[in-house]
Amino acid sequence: MALDLGNLAAFMAVAQSRGFREAARTSGYSASALSAAVRRLEAQAGVRLFQRTTRSVTLTEAGTQLLERLVPALGEVEAALDVVNGFRESPRGTLRLNVPAVAARLFLSPIVEAFLRAHPDIRLELTVDDTFVDVLAAGCDAGVRYEERLEQDMIAVPIGPRRQRFATAASPAYLAGRARLRHPRDLLGHACIRQRFASGAMPPWEYERKGKTVRVDPSGPLVVTTIAADMAVSAAVAGLGVIFLFEEWLAPAFESGALEPLLEDWWCSFSGPFLYYPSRRYMPAPLRAFVDFLRQFR
Template identity: 70%
Template sequence: MAADLSDLASFVAVANAGGFREAARAIGGSASALSEAVRRLEAKLGVRLLNRTTRSIAPTEAGRRLLERLTPALGEIEAALDVVNGFRDRPAGVLKLNVPVSAARLVLPRIVPRFLAAYPDIRLEVIADDRFVDVLAAGCDAGIRYDERLEQDMIAVPIGPRRQRYATAAAPAYLDRRGRPEHPRDLLDHACLRGQFASGAMTIWEFERDGEVVTLEPGGPLIVRVGAATDLAVDAAVAGSGVIQLFEDWLRPHLDSGALEPVLEPWWQVFSGPFLYYPGRRYLPTPLRAFIDFTRSLGDEAGPDQ
């Protein structure tokens, strides 16, 4: 009754992703091929593994039991095959990262070109996603997030700048027209350009000075999806539509050019830099191990402190 290994892997991918389309996106296959593979496996085993509805897919009790045993087993098979990489002159394979848009824009550009040059046989796939996802369920090897959003069972390695700041800024013409805030609470009387997460939660504006912390939820004429539409908010700020708060590095070109003017700079909040995180397991795929070693070798070169 031996089942085909690729069918088993397809079942794991679908069960972890919660759907055929989601699994297809995660592993780069087709939903129809995955559906056929799961049907073939169920027919071979003589038991239903997935409960399918029009809205969701979830493992049956048999499917859960199989998934519990298959996941580590397939990981060991991947590890066994990857041992061959140790006999190559250069590491090879695919490395898939799930990162927020801010990391794709501000952290990875300092690292990726040099990494690709050093490891030409590794293909790097980067998924920019501001949702906090299970990297394994998403078919990724590792992710980049900030420490407050890391799961406890993950191993975290510093990557990029170790200190960052949130900058608040507006176009000089806007400030000439509406006045320059002297305290964070003055922003409650200003047009502020806000961000909204995929969950629907709004971004909170925080300021800190001499031990005093001020948290605001200002109003304004524009709300954008964090990451995907952040540049629209930046363009609106440059055009004089209101005040924006964002990573200092993101706004730095506009601050340097004078298109944006710092607002309440003594109150800009400092926070720790991002981390590369991955599941705490004994075996690391060779491409991921190479990436970790490479980022560590860069040290402070990966991103200047603010």
């Protein structure tokens, strides 16, 4: 069977974007061109790869299995062709990163700005996503996540702060007339502003002191997804309740006095984030340049 990489690339773009219109927006090809390429591939393969309705486009079982094999295979083809990039004085191409909201909010900006100044021929595409994704299946070269969420077969390079803490805080207005918190379990009697991951998980608040770990699962008037943490901060400043978030995120509110630290001697310290990417023989030149840059940036 003769292969047409263009048809395969069109199939992968539609599958990853979950639709022809979104694939057209991100790939630069028209929806009709992508549709024609997918039809040619289906005719060649002799099976339907997508179930199409007026409202949605979903993979068939055959399409799902093809995508699972195709993503790493085309990634290797792209990386192999990218080898010639290493012979340029300055690498060029597109680097696609999948990062959590906390990375985009707290520490990526100066790294990205310095990297793009050093490599003007590289285009960087950032996707902010708090779920743990297969970076290749998501069409990305690498991702940023914390150590407990890294898969063992990934290469991990430190990025950003090496130690961080979760802080607990509330506004002076909320604390007025209320007893001061002395133990994490006291939070069960307070209104607390919670955050939920896109997966639906809402982890408990964790504290540690003198080797003792305490986890509490408080309730309150507001729950937001982690990507909307700024709304949680605004709610805490407005006096709606107690917040539990990265210390760096709350630092401006601490400095202005809009929020007061609570239970500070119980705050947990944990390892900072990592850039992670799959181990493979050929690394795309833009990613290789970024990894080398991180080693010099620290």
